[in-house]
Amino acid sequence: MDGFQEQLWVLLLGGLLGLELIGKVPPTLHTPLMSGANAISGITMLAALTLITRAGDNTLLLILGSLALGFALFNVVGGFLVTDRMLTMFRSGRKRSGGGR
Amino acid sequence: MSSAELFQGGLDLLAVALLALGIKGLSKIRSARAANQLAAAAVAMAVVGLLVSAQPTAVTWVWIAGGTAVGGVLGMLTARLVPMTAMPETVALFNGCGGLSSLLVALGVLLAAAGDGLTPSLLVLVSIGFSIVVGAVTCTGSVVAMGKLQGWLPTPGWMLGRWRHGCNVALATVVLLAAVLTVGGSGDALWPLVISASLLGIGLTLPIGGADMPVVISLLNSYSGVAAAAAGFVVGQRLLIVAGAMVGAAGLILTQVMCAGMNRSLPAVLFGGALSSASTGSKGSGEYTNITSCSAEECALTLEAAERVVVVPGYGLAVAQAQHTLREVARLLEKHGVTITYAIHPVAGRMPGHMNVLLAEADVPYEQLKEMDVINPEFPAVDVVLVLGANDVVNPQAKTDPESPLYGMPVLDVQEARTVFVVKRGMSAGYSGIKNDLFEHPNTSMVFGDAKQVLGNILGELKILGVGQR
Known part of the structure; x- marks a missing residue:
């Protein structure tokens, strides 16, 4: 019970932190922000890993865990890379002429 | 507490800090790219910490490598090849996969307990039920959103009528019943729960017009954070709970911002259906006159x-x-x-x-x-x-x-x-x-x-x- 209560506190404080972190975002960044936050939600891959490591020799669990890991990793890897791809495009005109592309 | 667990605990704390800094940094143009990399590094660190602490056997390493290779490579290819115009659809697809992952984890934990003849504690069962429902709704909802943005899925006519809400209320009732039964320990209700929750995700998203789809994706993004937090309760990992809660809350804020930009309220988007010319006042409709065109x-x-x-x-x-x-x-x-x-x-x-x-x-x-x-x-x-x-x-x-x-x-x-x-x-x-x-x-x-x-x-x-x- 104590562990659960502690987890509820963690949930509450994490949620409040999330509300505070995104106060003023320029519209330019809404799409990358959504995509980046989405990549972070792929952190369920940790739960998938835990499932696999606790599976022992239960094949069904290994398959389920591996599938869960694959889907979550697709979310994480794809999400972070595509966000990075979007963000590399935001360059200022000054930097561009100076940088000599 | 072993030294490996201490190491993991330390890395987890650091990861939470980096994730928070990452989300914050993503809201400024200058820091956005570095912030995104910071968040990616945080996830990688958490994975290392978990692997060091859990010490997988040779067999489990094989399964981990399999899932990693397939998911990682497909993710990499998708991120590189998808055209920029298709970005909303891509985010929806990634999002759906995150939700599906949470669903699978919850299923796995429940099936593992059943296989061992154990009954998880009530709190874990509630978390599992929650994770299954949110995960399934996120998954099918995201796939439908993607299909609508791609133009693959038109809204079926009957979905716009009064059937729509009746249908969804009925589905939601089934979901609730099945969830209560599952949490109560009945294994028979598990598959009806998964199926009805998946259908609910479709029923809720399908009638929403294409113009409102970005709002829906943002909301589903928030759901997938909630699903991750629920999965964190299921396997007892605080890092997942914090990260999921942060993404869930941040997603809600972003959803509100989008609604404000379109002058739509969230309930109107979710339950109001598409704007249609039929609702236009007499003044607004009609043929164009006095059009000037040029070359x-x-x-x-x-x-x-x-x-x-x-x-x-x-x-x-x-x-x-x-x-x-x-x-x-x-x-x-x-x-x-x-x-x-x-x-x-x-x-x-x-x-x-x-x-x-x-x-x-x-x-x-x-x-x-x-x-x-x-x-x-x-x-x-x-x-x-x-x-x-x-x-x-x-x-x-x-x-x-x-x-x-x-x-x-x-x-x-x-x-x-x-x-x-x-x-x-x-x-x-x-x-x-x-x-x-x-x-x-x-x-x-x-x-x-x-x-x-x-x-x-x-x-x-x-x-x-x-x-x-x-």
Whole structure:
């Protein structure tokens, strides 16, 4: 019970932190922000890993865990890379002429 | 506590801090890219910590490697190959997979306990039920959202009628019943729970109009955070709970911002159905009269003589892949001494910020992009406005006609400018299906044709005129 209560506190404080972190975002960044936050939600891959490591020799669990890991990793890897791809495009005109592309 | 567990605990704490800094950094242009990498590093660190602490056996390593290889490679390829115009769909797809992962984890934990003849504690069972429902709704909802944005899935007619809410209420009741039974320890209710929750995700998303889909994706993004937090409760990992809660809360804020930009309330988006021309007041509908049209050549001549030009890009521009041609036109005019800025409506493109990404892809410096509030007071001093593939966001009805469904939506006041060119394929209505008074405005000339073709013609004409070629 104590562990659960502690987890509820963690949930509450994490949620409040999330509300505070995104106060003023320029519209330019809404799409990358959504995509980046989405990549972070792929952190369920940790739960998938835990499932696999606790599976022992239960094949069904290994398959389920591996599938869960694959889907979550697709979310994480794809999400972070595509966000990075979007963000590399935001360059200022000054930097561009100076940088000599 | 073993030293490996201490190591994991330390890494987890560091990861939470980095994730929070990452989300914060993503909200500023200068720090955004580094922040994204920081968040990625945080996830990688958490994985290392978990693997060090859990010490997988050789067999489990094989399964881990399998899942990693397939998911990682597919993710990498998708991220690299997907066109920028399809960004909203891509986010939806990633999101759906995250939800599916949470669903699978919850299923696995439940099946593992059943296999061992154990009953998990009530709290864990509640978490599992929650994780299954949210995960399933996120997954099927995201896939439907993706299908709608791609144009694969039209809304079936019966979904718009009264069947829609009845159907969803019935599904939600089944979900609730099955969830209670599952939490109560009945294994038989598990599959009905998974299936009914999946159907509910479809039922909730399918009737929503394509124009509102970005809001739905943002909301589903928030759900997938909640699903991750629920999975964290299931396996007892605090890091997942914090990260999931942060993403869930941040997603809600972003959803609100998007709704505000479209002048839609969240309940109206979720339950109201698509805006339709049928609901338009008598004043707003009807045929167009007094349309002036001109050729690309005339348009080029006017542009050449202008001092200040504002471009209003819309999704039609991106679909026609015309942003690069636009950039060429802008380059010539700039060399000629014309000042060019781009007016970006908060929901230009298919989601807020989407247009900025598309223009950035065409090498438009972001200093030239002006937000609506900045550019609106400047329109009276603008010589030429070039509207490319945008419609509803430049409809003056939103300010002048209280009867219009668009009334109250923030719009760009382009009709204040001296001359307005609207490049458009034909006289069809915009996304909302509402007539645009701008097209009949005395200062407005329509240039009919595909955006890329028209811009190509303008470019050719400018070259013939010797604009920007000293």
